[in-house]
Amino acid sequence: MDFTFTDEQCLFRDAARDFLRGEIKTQRIRESWNTDSGRDTALWRQLAEIGLTGVTVPEAHGGLGLDELDFVQLAQECGYVALPEPLVNCALVAVPLLVAVGDELAAHWLPKVAAGEARVIAGLAQDPLVEDAHVADLLLYGEGGNLYALQPDEYALVRSESVDPSRRLFRVTPNPGVAAVLDGAQAEPLLAAGFERGALGCAAQALGLAQRMLDMSVEYTAQREQFGRPIGSFQAVKHHLADVAVALEYARAPVYRAACSLARGDPRAPLHVAHAKLAACDAASLAATKSIQVHGAMGYTWEVDLHIFMKKAWALAGSWGDAASHKARIAEAVLDDGAPLGAGATF
């Protein structure tokens, strides 16, 4: 039993953190809103240079060959800066899918992902829309129990605008006659595993978003004065933020456990992912509610950066399985007779 990350995992996280916090300033995010694609190919290449796009790509294909557990803290850091680039989708969902499909498709695309020459994106149809389909060099698309590997000229896109200007969402329609790479019984386990990884990615980003909003609120309330003192000295304000700290503290371990279960192929991984997704998205939603409250009217503006993180948190709560669907999975596992419950049933 060892519920800690290795020194290597933490060093990698710290390096990613330094890079992301240094590069992804909110000004850069705001600028991306005004571009056509909302995405930045130069940034994608930078991410590749420090090894982030290839984290999960097998070493044989030029990557680092790491797993969900190695990546989960990196996804958290992506959330902290509200990274617009589809790194989490690519590394945590699309690449493992490609690896599982194997063959020429994997051999062709994986080295390009590791090198930062291509973005591979997964959209597995549990959400009606696919994020970042417009910048996918290869789109792994699940529909009707089939898995498609689509190149840009093989599908049509219709954009649906999100409250979060960083999010680019599309309805995908494969061209008539395009064949699936896998179907039925072959596609099913891959689509299911991809879904779990997507949900884990959301959960990990939600942790980062919650932490960011908490940090911003602590900072803001230390500076803003009313009644002749910093508003952060008022107990009502303190307790709002303490509640966020508690929620965050008890959302982390479920997310890490879910990552570990996925990496180890634990059959209970779906239950663990559902818990992680609910806990982390709840913590992020609470962070949003409390943060806007302690910011006062400033928090309700477009100009103050808080909304960048709030909106992403709100959006993630409904992505890769909304709360109702994850809760339904838990209910099935827990409320039926014979479920392992109680002391000693956790591991």
Added chain:
Amino acid sequence: MQLDYTEEQQAFRAEARQWLAAHVPAEPLPSYDTEEGFQRHREWEAVLHRGRWTMVTWPGDLGGRGSSLVEWLIFEEEYYRAGAPKRVNMNGICLLGPTLMEYGSEAQKARILPKMASGEEIWAQAWSEPNAGSDMAAIRSRAARQGDTYVINGQKIWSTRAVWADWCFGMFRTDPDSQRHHGLTFILVPLDTPGVTVRPIPQLDGLPGFAEIFFDDVEVPVANRLGEEGAGWRVAMATAGFERGLMLRAPARFQETARRLVELYRENRASADRDPAIRDAVLRAYLDAEAYCLATYQTACRLDQGGKIGPESSTNKIFWSELDQAMCGTAMRILGARAELLPHAPAAAGVGTWLDDFLFAQSGPIYAGSNEIQRNIIAERMLGMPR
């Protein structure tokens, strides 16, 4: 990260399970807030001691097993699974014991710890006073130094299990001119010392679970002091410190409550489902108990590897006490019209121990530092917000 038990850990679990199966009383003991129940629980502590299970993390020469915190968590899981009796000497083994190991003299350790481990001496905490509750630095009870003796005068209140306990430990003002947390000293007092009067206070369930303690020229030797004179605050903070906080409420306890809640829901599903909020609360209970377990294992692993605990540990008191309150409240809602019935009432079939659990859960957010005080600590020490 490796979330499987090692072979040694599995063997440890098997040994604990086997021993508990052979020794846990078949019938639940009477409440330890009754005279007979207290005695029976004291005897149970002796049984545990003979099996070397009193406190598995303690070193072997004190009757422990030198276990890691993870093993302690495993033991607690088996303990709660087995439905074993409540621990009547919790204040001794979880709070005073570790403090003694850190601050006690060799003579004090040798004199106190073995009898604490065997249940021969049961300990009560005596911090609170009528005017020093959340504001513990307002303590006024005096301990005046006279040669090798302290002469204690004053009053303590809310002292859990003091009615039948043998000793109490707490803080007294040794410097009459001192203010706040200065000039306080940590002193151990045998409750049978002349001048000590213990007045039971009935709790919500009517039983005298705590007591007032009056000190009227009570003389105790200076050797009963823990740490330096005037350093009581620092020693006391160690008692309140995290590892003890961690040990006070093992996740197993709440996971068993969550399990019982799921079972209660299943038994009463048809009526419970008339209110969809109940089902939601049951799921929440399961998840939060699980989260508490996961976070505790994470912390235990970190500490076992030599890590240090930070102020983030204040989140745990809030989390478990509010979880417990929510779980018991949900059980009451499921029981509906039966919820108010005492367990022996003729119409009380199927109510189990929920009413008692519910009543006690109301005190969780108050004792051991109220949750408002914990939130202040989180805001100021963990988040660094201005005072």
